[in-house]
Amino acid sequence: MNMSPQKQLEITRATPHCGARVAGVDLSQPLDGSMVEKLLEGLAVHCVLFFEDQPLTPVQQKALGEHFGSLHVHPAWPRLVDGHPEVMEIYSDETTTRIAGEDWHSDVSCDPEPPMGTILQMLEVPPAGGDTLFANMSAVFDSLSPSMQQFLEGLNAVHDGELVYRDRYDGMPDEPQTYPRSEHPVVCVHPVSGRKVLFVNRIFTSRIVELGEAESEALLRLLFQRIEQPEFQCRYQWRPGSVVFWDNRCAQHHALWDYYPHRRRGHRVTIRGLAPVSARGAQLQLDKNSQ
DSSP states (O other): OOOOOOOOOEEEESSSSSOEEEESOOTTSOOOHHHHHHHHHHHHHHSEEEEOSOOOOHHHHHHHHHTSSOEEOOSSOSOEETTEEEEEEEEEOTTOSOOTTOSSBOTTTTSSSOOSEEEEEEEEOOSSOOOEEEEEHHHHHHTSOHHHHHHHTTOEEEEETHHHHTTTSTTOOSSSOOOOEEEEESEEEOTTTOOEEEOOOTTTEEEETTSOHHHHHHHHHHHHHHHTOGGGEEEEOOOTTOEEEEETTTEEEEEOOOOTTSOEEEEEEEEOOOOOOBHHHHHHHHHHHHO
16 A cells, blocks of 8 residues: 655644644555654643645545544444445435434443544535534643542443433334443543543433442533533534544534524544553552552
8 A cells, every 4th residue: 555645744733631733644645653643642631623725525534534433333322324334424404303412422331441532524515614623632621620530430330322322223123122331430630641531422322330429410410511511622624624633532613503494414433442440550550560
């Protein structure tokens, strides 16, 4: 396979805490190892990378995603690109009654091994609106008091796919149906940056394992409100041919549905990840390795 010569990579911060614009790379062509490493480093620092004017065929988009790992097939998505089950079609128009991602979340966090990242390209955009918000979960965790940070590091949370998938997508039978459900640490360590990350989200996280129902609800409400504060966020305005690569291990996102009844259409691939590692588990491993 011939590697297309790449220009000088430029990564420019979009906001202080989240997002960066990227130039100097052709995503439709195979990437060499050095470029892949630079993009992974940029992703770990900025949580989400924005690329302009990068139209991709389904084959090219899958090849791009496979540079970063094997591709995930969504457990419940109703619209897949023909012949490419790894490519999800993101679509809404005047007949749509509900869109995916219309609240803050990390993709498929209900899986035992949630995706490491997602690559979405937009093919059609509405005349106005349809932006996506992103937030940096490391920055959110860092903003908490030391006492709260220490408390959260000892907790685990249930991420329940039934909250999202039951009766949500057309054509999905309710019975018999099983839904992915997993427990993950509330605070994880990012495998590249080493930063601690708050890993709960409004769509999938149902409760804190170690707390009673009322305590769990109160704590999750506090954390969700902190996640949604604007100082941790960036907002991206899509254009046809835009490609966005976000890190599900340290970013959450929220798709705005403010463009009804206009059409919005895109293609998405998701890259498989590993089970999240708790902050305490990572520290124990470091201590063990140093002995």
